[in-house]
Amino acid sequence: MHRNFLYGIEVTGLGGDLRETVWRNGARAYLGITVPGFPNFFLIFGPNTNITSSVVEMMEAQCGYILQALDALASDSNVALDLREEVMERFDQEMQGNLAKSAYATGCGSYFRSSNGRVITNWAGNVRSYRNAIRVFSIADYTVMVAQS
Numbered sequence: 001m002h003r004n005f006l007y008g009i010e011v012t013g014l015g016g017d018l019r020e021t022v023w024r025n026g027a028r029a030y031l032g033i034t035v036p037g038f039p040n041f042f043l044i045f046g047p048n049t050n051i052t053s054s055v056v057e058m059m060e061a062q063c064g065y066i067l068q069a070l071d072a073l074a075s076d077s078n079v080a081l082d083l084r085e086e087v088m089e090r091f092d093q094e095m096q097g098n099l100a101k102s103a104y105a106t107g108c109g110s111y112f113r114s115s116n117g118r119v120i121t122n123w124a125g126n127v128r129s130y131r132n133a134i135r136v137f138s139i140a141d142y143t144v145m146v147a148q149s
Contacts (some may be wrong), residue, residue: 002030012080013038026114028092030141031134033062034121036088039080039145040073042066048095050121051130058123068137080143099123 013022014037022037029035032049033042044062051058091141099105099119104112112121123130 007145011038011041013041013079025116026118026120028088028118028120030088031062031065033065033134034069034081034083036083036085039082039147042069047120048099048123049130051123051127053127054095057127058130061127061134065137072137072139078147079143080147081139083142084144087141095124 027047029046032046104119114120
């Protein structure tokens, strides 16, 4: 059995895509925080953010990143940020490549992996590497769009 992120919560993205459809092959989010096709949708303790040390420290870092994103939105309440798909793909390939070298990627079924073998729960480094990865929010990773009501 694998982790079912946001179980029981229906989240609909652009074009009516449901989160569970988008994640049918395993949950994934850029830096464990944001998902392409779901503007202004930010997660805390999302996919690939579990760690064997302080989860609280990870969550605090995520709050800092999200606050930077909200600051970018503060100048215009009619805009939304949508993660660019190529940013997600590049991040996911790097993450899965790093995790492939870990004990989480062994051939046995576990909580850490989706049914197709993707490691979906854990970060591939330590807290410091995570904090460094999300220290600075980059609006260039996002498409700025007019918010839909």
